[in-house]
Amino acid sequence: MSPDFGLTWGDPDESEETADALATVDTTREQRQQAQAEEVARQVEAAVEAATPSLSKIPDPVAPAGDGPLTVEERERRDRCEEGIDLLNKAYYIAGKSLDTMAVGRLFRDLPHKEDPARCYETIEEWAWVEKGLRQSRASKLRAGWELGEILAARGYDAPLGQVLELVPVKNAHGIPVAVGVYELVVKSAGAAGVTAARLREVVRMLPGDLALKDEDPMEIAKTLQGQLVAEEPGRAPAPAAPAVPREVRQSVDRRAVMLADRLDRGRIPRGELMLHLLRAFADDQDSTVFDAVLARMKEAGPE
Known part of the structure; x- marks a missing residue:
């Protein structure tokens, strides 16, 4: 039998009150933490909703408010429309990467063919056309351009698919840094707003056939390319200045x-x-x- 030394921890009623108080504190803390978690969840949900593209966010077509400058409301509608149109410059490389991942991993191989359920899809082109309505040429372009499009977007450029496709031959022949360097070169000469598929095509045509670049920095590649494209042949006299075009x-x-x-x-x-x-x-x-x-x-x- 254990000896009783007569030790107690205060009044039993007092101990119960202390325990109740501690339980109340714990409950309050849990409620506060739960409320904070719910508030964070609401904020995250609101942020996701604001960032998610939605047709409902695009204003309906309406007649102009007048012939003069746009009203505040019209400018807001224009901004929403421009944001919606700019999604094209992101959607293609998102779709292209998705197609490429599907193709490389053959992730379509166990999907029953919609028109012939007895068999599964055999190629990404077949799956893309039957399931998504994407022709082979379109799917191929999306797959070819997504990586460059993603990299240019990361560098702050909204390069549409038409521009990116002009650089795909450069990427295939010389690598991604050189293709991005060509884009940077055109930006340097024309400004980001002046970049067009036609400009890129002309610069690509001017690239020397024996182009060999070891630098991995697109900005340095752009400088090197600029020097190569404007360099004059040794011993050749400067070309005469073009005559001024008459006013008429x-x-x-x-x-x-x-x-x-x-x-x-x-x-x-x-x-x-x-x-x-x-x-x-x-x-x-x-x-x-x-x-x-x-x-x-x-x-x-x-x-x-």
């Missing part, structure tokens, strides 16, 4: 450009785009119409 010629070109825009149902045609088409027509090996016209005019005018 500029006016005539502008008038014809307006006529061309009307025929194409466009608002305006930049001179750069017009010049690009003229040069392509002049260099066309299959149709010498423009070349012959220039030749005849130069023969008639004689040396400048």
Whole structure:
């Protein structure tokens, strides 16, 4: 039998009150923690909802409020619409990566064919067309462009699929850093807002056939490419400056450009785009119409 030394921990009633108080504190703490957790969950849910694209967030088409500057409400509607349109520059590389992951892992291989359930899909192209309505050419472009699109987006550029596809041959031949370097080069010369698929295509065409770059930094690659593209051949005299275009010629070109825009149902045609088409027509090996016209005019005018 244990000895009783007569030790107690105070009044029994007092001990019970202390225990009740501690239990109340624990309950209050748990309630406070639960409330905080619920508030955090609500904030996260609200943030996810705000960031999630939704058709309901795009305002319905309505007539303009007037002919003058946009109202505050109209500017807000325009911002929402621009955000929705910009989703195209993200959706393609998200879809492309998804298709690539499906294709590489053959994640479609146990899915019953929608039109022939007795068998499963055999290729990603078959699955994409039957299940998602994506033609083979479209699926191939999405798969080819997603990685570059994702990297350019991480560098702060909203490069649409059409621009990225101009760089895919560079990526395949020289690697991703060089392809990104070409994009950086065009940004450097034209500004981010001036980057177009046509500009990228022209720069890609100008790249030397024996291009060899070891640098992994796209910005340094862009500098190297710029030096290679503008370098003059040793011993060659500088090219003479192009003669100034007479005012009447500029006016005539502008008038014809307006006529061309009307025929194409466009608002305006930049001179750069017009010049690009003229040069392509002049260099066309299959149709010498423009070349012959220039030749005849130069023969008639004689040396400048």
